[in-house]
Amino acid sequence: MTDLLDARGRVRSLAPGPGAHDEAIRVASRLAADFAGAASIRDREAIHPEAELRSLSASGLLGLTTPAEFGGTDAGLTTAAEVVRILARADPSVAQLILPHLLNCFFLREVGTRDQQERFLGSVAAGARIGNATxxxxxxxxxxxxxxxxxxxxxxxxxxxxxxxxxxxxxxxxxxxxxxxxxxxxxxxxxxxxxxxxxxxxxxxxxxxxxxxxxxxxxxxxxxxxxxxLADLFGPASIFAGVDHVVDSAVDVGIAQAAVDDATRFIGDRPTRAAPAATARDTRDPILVHEFGRLLTKVDAAQALLLRNAQLVDLAYRSAERTPEQIRVANSAGDQSKGFAADTAVEVASGLFELTGTSSTDLDLGLDRHWRNARTHSVNSSTRWLYHSVGAKALAWTPNARSLADAETDG
Structure with missing residues (x-):
């Protein structure tokens, strides 16, 4: 990934501006293609992805949400969530490793002093990575x-x-x-x-x-x-929960998509027996096709919900003076995305074995990693409480708050 460095070997930063989103997606997709090849081996042998993290540092993606005045790209959370999803589809461990980095950048942006922002966010724009100890x-x-x-x-x-x-x-x-x-x-x-x-x-x-x-x-x-x-970060005017859960849910969506990818290849590569009522035009088991379509639809719905809710959180994230309605909408959007994405990832990662049969449990295939990763990552937050939070906020909403959510997603 040396082509991600400039002529002097420094991190090639992603320029802020209208093209930042597309460029970030392009770079993330290239990295994901590189990371995917050995992801199953790293998972099976618990190999920390040092080389992959160095590539991320060199790519400029770590400064994605850093303000331009400190050398970053100043892209929004919608872009960040999409980058995390793309990386998680290739290797969810790599994607999860940059979640605390993104959240700590949010901490610094929200409550850090000017000096702290200049020092730490400036170093992030130059490729530094921030870890978590909470x-x-x-x-x-x-x-x-x-x-x-x-x-x-x-x-x-x-x-x-x-x-x-x-x-x-x-x-x-x-x-x-x-x-x-x-x-x-x-x-x-x-x-x-x-x-x-x-x-x-x-x-x-x-x-x-x-x-x-x-x-x-x-x-x-x-x-x-x-x-x-940190007092203001966890106060009633904070959107920390929304930011945390939206970006976190991108990992779950990526895991679910990877499970569907592998199921598609496995089913397509293996001969199938005709169901009793199969016609000459379709010799595949119609029940299998139906169930695969249902799971695929849930994954697509999870991705669409992630995009929509990331945009809602972005509105509050970029607002100079957040209204109570924006805060409620942002935090509820994060809870909703995380709850649905986590449930979908676990269901799809488990359901693929019902579609692929006993031969798919061969450890050499590594298909079990999707369920193991989904189950482990999903329990970071209890989906029961996430859905409770969504319902509680909805019942407490005023018409103006509901109108905000509807209006901001129109067109």
């Missing part, structure tokens, strides 16, 4: 990750985080910590800072190549200028 470990090694000052006045970070997607080999890691009771903050630390240990303990049956295990912080020095105040 959830405190539980059990004997668990406890709250804390930020304290040592005797010299230097801030120090201690604790263990789990589900640290993207932290391995990241340039920066965003860590949520407790400094004072009820204070919501995060700190940004270099991925290679002394005292950081990325533990090789990810043992899930799906999304194996993400290596989303634990990370330990032992007396890690933190600069005061690298503290991010």
């Amino acid at each position: 959830v405190d470990a539980r059990g004997p090694r668990g406890g709250t990750t804390v930020l304290r000052r040592d005797d010299s006045g230097t801030l120090r970070l201690d604790g263990v985080k789990i589900y640290t997607t993207g932290a391995r080999s990241a340039d920066h890691v965003v860590v949520r910590v407790t400094a004072e009771p009820d204070q919501k903050i995060a700190v940004v630390v270099p991925g290679t800072a002394p005292g950081i240990t990325v533990n090789d303990d990810w043992n899930a049956f799906g999304q194996r190549a993400t290596h989303s295990g634990s990370i330990s912080f032992d007396d890690v020095a933190v600069d005061d200028s690298d503290i991010i105040e």
Whole structure:
């Protein structure tokens, strides 16, 4: 992928402007074609996609949502969701590894100081990747990750985080910590800072190549200028849930599409027995054809819903002053996309075996990876609560809020 670098070997940034979306899709499609070939092997052997992540850094896609003033493309979430979907169709582990990167860029864009935006988003535009360390470990090694000052006045970070997607080999890691009771903050630390240990303990049956295990912080020095105040990010005026769930659902849609792709090839390559009522014009089992069509329709519906709802979240994302209606619509759109995409991915990835028969369970084919990946990724958020959230927001909507959702998707 050296052709993605400029003449000096620097990251070839994607230029902002009217053509940014199409160029991002073109670059993502080229990368996906490269990533797909060994995706099944990486999944089976839990190989972290280091080379693929380097290609992403060189491609300019990591700066997709970074404002142009910091060197980024300033594309919207609709473009970001489509890029994630394309990558997930080829390798969902690679796609999931850039989700925390995109969300942390959103954090910085929403609540970061000007200095933090210039430093961190500027580095992202140059190809840097941001990893995630959010959830405190539980059990004997668990406890709250804390930020304290040592005797010299230097801030120090201690604790263990789990589900640290993207932290391995990241340039920066965003860590949520407790400094004072009820204070919501995060700190940004270099991925290679002394005292950081990325533990090789990810043992899930799906999304194996993400290596989303634990990370330990032992007396890690933190600069005061690298503290991010998060209170506004999770307040009533935040669209964090909408942004998170829309981009996250793109991984589920990509997994579902990959399952359909493999089922299509498998069914097409194998002889089929005529059903009792088959005609000379169609010797395939009509029940199989019907069920395949039903699953394909659900996948297409999930993709269409993703696009429509990403556009709704985009409206709030780009609004200088968000109205309560925009916020409700954006967050509900994210919940709806995530719930439907997750359910669809699990159903399709499982249903393909009913269409393809026992021979499709051969481990060498790797078709089981779609269900394992869909099931693992889908439980990030409970679809029961996502649908509950959609219903609750709908019942609380005013006519103006509903009109906004309808009007913004017309034409």
